[in-house]
Amino acid sequence: MKSAPMISSNFLERVADPASQFHPDYLSYRSGEITQDELVARLPHVAMLGDSACMGTYISSPWSTFWRAHTYRGRNWFLGSGSPHPGIRSVSKRLEEITPFVAVECAGIGALVDHDSERPNFFRRILGTRNFSGQITQLLRAPRFPDLILISIGHNNVDWAWRCSPDELKEPEARLNDQCHQFRQNYARELRRLLGRARTERHRLAVVVFGLINFESYFKGREAAERRRQSDRRLYPHLETTYKYLISFHPDYRRNLIRLASMVNEELRRMVADLNRELEETENIQLRYSHALATADLSRAELLHPIDGWHASAAGHNVLAEAAFNELGPSLKFLGIK
Numbered sequence: 001m002k003s004a005p006m007i008s009s010n011f012l013e014r015v016a017d018p019a020s021q022f023h024p025d026y027l028s029y030r031s032g033e034i035t036q037d038e039l040v041a042r043l044p045h046v047a048m049l050g051d052s053a054c055m056g057t058y059i060s061s062p063w064s065t066f067w068r069a070h071t072y073r074g075r076n077w078f079l080g081s082g083s084p085h086p087g088i089r090s091v092s093k094r095l096e097e098i099t100p101f102v103a104v105e106c107a108g109i110g111a112l113v114d115h116d117s118e119r120p121n122f123f124r125r126i127l128g129t130r131n132f133s134g135q136i137t138q139l140l141r142a143p144r145f146p147d148l149i150l151i152s153i154g155h156n157n158v159d160w161a162w163r164c165s166p167d168e169l170k171e172p173e174a175r176l177n178d179q180c181h182q183f184r185q186n187y188a189r190e191l192r193r194l195l196g197r198a199r200t201e202r203h204r205l206a207v208v209v210f211g212l213i214n215f216e217s218y219f220k221g222r223e224a225a226e227r228r229r230q231s232d233r234r235l236y237p238h239l240e241t242t243y244k245y246l247i248s249f250h251p252d253y254r255r256n257l258i259r260l261a262s263m264v265n266e267e268l269r270r271m272v273a274d275l276n277r278e279l280e281e282t283e284n285i286q287l288r289y290s291h292a293l294a295t296a297d298l299s300r301a302e303l304l305h306p307i308d309g310w311h312a313s314a315a316g317h318n319v320l321a322e323a324a325f326n327e328l329g330p331s332l333k334f335l336g337i338k
Contacts, residue, residue: 005045005102005103005104006079006092006102006103006104006105007040007043007100007102008043008096008100008101008102010100011040011043011100012026014100015039015043015100021099021338022039022042022043022100025039025042026039040102041144043099043100043101043102044099044101044102044147044148044335044337045101045102045103045104045144045145045146045147045148046092046095046101046102046103046104046146046147046148046149046150047103047104047105047106047139047146047148047149047150048078048079048103048104048105048106048107048149048150048152049106049107049132049135049136049139049149049150049151049152049153050078050106050107050111050150050151050152050153051107051108051109051110051111051112051152051153051154051155051156052107052108052109052110052111052155052311053152053155053213053311053312053320054076054077054078054105054107054152054153055075055076055107055108055109055311056075056076056088056312056317057076057109057311058238058305058307058308058310058311059238059241059242059245059307059308059310059311060237060238060241060307060308061238065109075088076088076090076312076317077090077091077312077317077318077320077321077324078090078091078092078103078105078107078150078321078324079091079092079103079105080092080093080321087314087315087318088314088317088318088321089318089321089322090317090321091150091321091324091325091328094321094325095325095328098332098337098338099337099338102144104139104142104146106130106135106138106139107135107152107153108129108130108131108135109129110129110156110245111129111130111131111132111135111153111156112131112132112153112156112157113131113132113153113154113157113183113186113187113190114131114132114133114186115133115186115189132153132186132187132190133186133190135153136190136191136193136194139194139197140193140194140197145197145198145201145203145205146205147203147204147205147206147335148205148206148207148208148328148331148332148335149194149205149206149207149208150208150210150324151191151207151208151209151210152210152293152324154183154187154212154264154268155212155213156246157179157183157264158179158212158215158248158257158260158261158264159246159247159248159249159257160172160175160176160179160248160253160256160257160260161247161248161250161253161256161257162246162247162248164247169253172256176256176259176260176263177263179260180260180263180264180267181267183264183267184264184267184268184270184271187268187271188271188274188275191207191209191271191275192275194207195207195275195279195285195287198284198285199282199284199285201284202284203284204284204285204286204334204335204336205284205285205286206285206286206287206288206331206332206334206335207285207286207287207288208288208289208290208327208328208331209268209271209272209287209288209289209290210290210292210293210294210324210327211264211265211268211269211289211290211291211292211293211294212261212264212265212293212294213261213293213294213296213298213320214293214294214295214296214297214298215254215257215258215261216258217296217297217298217299218298218299219254219258220298220299221298221299221300221301221303221304222249222301222304222309222310224299224300224301225239225301225304225309226239226309228301229309235306236306236307236308236309237307238307238308238309239308239309239310241308242308242309242310246310249310265291265294268289269289269291271289272287272288272289273289275287286330286331286334288330288331290324290327292323292324292326292327293320293323293324295323296319296320296323297319298312298316298319302315303315303316303319304316
């Protein structure tokens with residue numbers, strides 16, 4: 001799903017302040033030298049690439065899930081605009097306290113780190129999901145390339161039990177290693193496409209690659225939600241629906257999902273280190289791996305959505321927002337955002 005860029009609502013008032021670093025641009029706008037669109041283009045642009053872990057959504061009936069996939073934007077730890085939960089202090093709300101900016105949300109339900117030759121399955125097509133390759137393509141085609149790109153994707157790729165043979169379910173080691181290797185190959189290829197465009201830009205670009213969420217603590221919260229549901233079947237009405245979409249969330253398969261996520265995070269860290277060696281002579285790009293989301297504590301049931309006990313609740317989005325934003329200091333400094 002494409003989404004329209006979100007511009008800080010009071011940006012004109014803020015850039016009109018003589019103390020604003022964008023005040024010279026505002027004066028050019030007021031004198032008619034540049035248009036408002038050109039003024040907006042000079043603001044920092046921040047893009048989010050990811051999956052449903054970055055979105056304010058949850059799973060319920062097929063039709064309701066389809067509707068939310070096509071209508072929900074914002075309402076999450078990255079982009080809080082229009083959120084029905086005033087308690088969510090998103091990354092965008094925190095960042096707006098520092099500077100007016102333009103947010104671009106590319107994340108989608110069910111998004112995978114994929115090979116660009118792979119055709120999305122029927123479920124993802126009707127949801128309008130853009131996988132990682134599609135989200136990268138969306139940014140590459142944008143007339144204004146972002147200054148800061150946050151990437152948090154891969155949670156659907158650790159569903160190791162999906163399409164698993166009975167023998168692999170019993171002895172999963174080879175499958176876990178193959179899945180991890182393929183994940184790194186696909187991720188690195190798409191990230192290189194992004195960095196290739198970044199090399200041609202004149203402005204500075206910061207990219208933060210977030211590791212997958214802390215599944216070990218997450219499943220503690222999930223187990224607490226399951227115990228609550230056993231006591232009261234009215235709670236978490238679509239908790240079991242999760243297993244239709246992520247087989248590896250089943251209690252029998254969680255241990256290896258946790259292992260695979262840990263393996264994937266280590267590969268992401270190594271991948272970023274390898275790419276940084278290739279970027280040694282490139283001064284306008286900063287690429288960092290962050291373990292912030294992989295260490296965020298999600299072990300409480302109230303951090304999970306009260307409908308599916310799978311996606312984050314408003315409180316869960318706050319935990320992720322705080323962890324992600326606290327990691328942005330070096331990137332903002334590199335970009336000259338004070």
